[in-house]
Amino acid sequence: MKIQRQVSDKRGDKIYYKYVVVLPEGVVKDAGFKEGEELVAESDKGKVVLKSNSS
Numbered sequence: 001m002k003i004q005r006q007v008s009d010k011r012g013d014k015i016y017y018k019y020v021v022v023l024p025e026g027v028v029k030d031a032g033f034k035e036g037e038e039l040v041a042e043s044d045k046g047k048v049v050l051k052s053n054s055s
Helices: 025-031
Strands: 002-012 015-020 039-044 048-054
Touching: none
Parallel strands: none
Antiparallel strands: 002 015, 039 048
């Protein structure tokens, strides 16, 4: 997996970015995530944890 930086918005001379990580289908299924589901991200010292927003 890789982190990809994408332009999210441009206002005047300022460019805003968002970051995208593509997860393999097996990881998504194993986690029990559904397409379109809202997730919450927590980060700590080089680690990112994704959790379902419904839990």
